[in-house]
Amino acid sequence: MSTYFKSHPNKEGFFGKYGGAFLPPQLIEQFKQIEEAYMTISKSHLFISELRSIRKHYQGRPTPVYFAQRLSEMAGGSRIYLKREDLNHMGAHKLNHTMGEGLLAKYMGKKKLIAETGAGQHGVAVATAAAYFGLEAEIHMGEVDIKKEYPNVVRMKLLGAKVVPVTHGAKTLKEAVDSAFDAYLKNPDEMLFAIGSVVGPHPYPMLVRDFQRVVGIEAREQFQEMTGELPDNLVACVGGGSNAMGLFSAFLDDDVKIFGVEPAGKSFKPGEHASTLTYGSEGVIHGFNTYLLQNDKGEPAEVYSIASGLDYPGVGPEHSFLKDEGRVNYVTANDKETLEAFFTLSRVEGIIPALESAHALAYAVKLAKETHYESILVNLSGRGDKDIDLSPKNTASAKPKLLIQITKTRNPIPGFLLCEASRDS
Numbered sequence: 325m326s327t328y329f330k331s332h333p334n335k336e337g338f339f340g341k342y343g344g345a346f347l348p349p350q351l352i353e354q355f356k357q358i359e360e361a362y363m364t365i366s367k368s369h370l371f372i373s374e375l376r377s378i379r380k381h382y383q384g385r386p387t388p389v390y391f392a393q394r395l396s397e398m399a400g401g402s403r404i405y406l407k408r409e410d411l412n413h414m415g416a417h418k419l420n421h422t423m424g425e426g427l428l429a430k431y432m433g434k435k436k437l438i439a440e441t442g443a444g445q446h447g448v449a450v451a452t453a454a455a456y457f458g459l460e461a462e463i464h465m466g467e468v469d470i471k472k473e474y475p476n477v478v479r480m481k482l483l484g485a486k487v488v489p490v491t492h493g494a495k496t497l498k499e500a501v502d503s504a505f506d507a508y509l510k511n512p513d514e515m516l517f518a519i520g521s522v523v524g525p526h527p528y529p530m531l532v533r534d535f536q537r538v539v540g541i542e543a544r545e546q547f548q549e550m551t552g553e554l555p556d557n558l559v560a561c562v563g564g565g566s567n568a569m570g571l572f573s574a575f576l577d578d579d580v581k582i583f584g585v586e587p588a589g590k591s592f593k594p595g596e597h598a599s600t601l602t603y604g605s606e607g608v609i610h611g612f613n614t615y616l617l618q619n620d621k622g623e624p625a626e627v628y629s630i631a632s633g634l635d636y637p638g639v640g641p642e643h644s645f646l647k648d649e650g651r652v653n654y655v656t657a658n659d660k661e662t663l664e665a666f667f668t669l670s671r672v673e674g675i676i677p678a679l680e681s682a683h684a685l686a687y688a689v690k691l692a693k694e695t696h697y698e699s700i701l702v703n704l705s706g707r708g709d710k711d712i713d714l715s716p717k718n719t720a721s722a723k724p725k726l727l728i729q730i731t732k733t734r735n736p737i738p739g740f741l742l743c744e745a746s747r748d749s
């Protein structure tokens with residue numbers, strides 16, 4: 325079983341021509357050590373049983389697969405099922421790999437996890453793992469993002485992490501990456517760089533995928549138990565691509581149609597979306613070769629998504645490979661469709677999805693309408709409590725920002741807009 329999985333990436337960390345490790349000379353030895361340590365522990369009985377125990381008793385795994393009956397009836401056509409990663413500890417799939425990275429750091433005798441964060445979700449997941457393992461956490465974050473995403477800064481500090489404000493350039497994610505990397509370069513022996521998705525130089529795209537694979541392995545078994553068969557379709561959103569690879573990697577050798585959903589944002593003009601695989605071209609970013617949204621100078625382009633976890637100009641190298649192979653279909657959902665899915669799932673199922681996950685849902689609903697009697701398994705990568713934007717300004721008038729936007733932009737579910745409108749007035 326699983327012939328694809330065993331042979332990808334190759335020994336040099338390539339998925340076809342994508343991936344690899346383009347590193348400054350002083351880090352080559354470090355990354356070799358990380359790879360060796362990972363290869364050793366991933367075969368160790370002790371490591372595997374400790375990770376299993378963490379997943380079960382701390383993270384609350386396995387997360388359920390749920391048949392979204394009312395959503396399916398509303399869509400008409402095919403049946404939609406949700407893999408409930410929103411029920412994972414801290415409310416998203418991210419802990420699946422940060423706990424693995426924490427365990428790896430422990431095994432390697434490191435004192436600290438270091439990472440950058442944009443919206444703060446990855447920073448919180450790293451801070452959680454560090455607290456669990458008794459490691460220090462140092463999270464670099466742009467000053468602009470610190471102001472914008474303040475609740476996550478509070479969470480990181482509560483969890484005992486040191487948040488380092490980055491004050492140069494645009495003061496957002498790109499500068500935070502540079503800043504964390506500089507700090508890491510100064511003292512790589514003491515810390516492990518905790519990368520937040522299936523991106524970065526080898527071995528990260530492989531090890532993050534392997535840690536996320538639990539999502540697909542569980543879902544495969546649960547779905548078969550529920551229905552007696554495999555799903556006809558898989559759908560997951562793609563930012564860097566970790567929740568998608570987690571689900572997809574357990575089904576790549578099967579006769580299952582697979583869809584990765586990228587954020588189409590406001591439009592397909594440069595700077596207004598982050599559909600890397602749909603509109604990008606080959607290039608090197610953050611130490612690996614992949615599809616990339618680039619500007620005229622060949623630098624990573626400005627990108628945008630309503631979901632802050634999806635606005636990355638690159639994408640995991642394995643997705644680039646699976647696109648070229650034609651094994652996975654990469655499609656898009658725009659902000660408007662995403663918001664519609666966000667509100668619909670909340671209303672008809674009582675599940676508030678993360679805006680990232682709502683991209684996958686939006687496409688799944690479309691697919692359900694276009695097909696008949698098929699099954700669609702969606703990775704609900706996280707919960708949406710973080711997205712209701714209850715900043716002081718908004719709570720003063722008791723109107724979350726999104727509700728105001730939505731009444732202007734979306735086609736209502738019958739009976740829904742009326743209800744919102746009356747609340748607003």
Ligand SMILES: *Cc1c(COP(=O)(O)O)cnc(C)c1O
Nearest residue numbers: 521563564565566567633680706
């Ligand atoms: C961070 C995040 C994502 C995007 O990351 P991937 O590596 O593409 O999975 C998706 N969903 C949620 C809920 C997230 O927090």
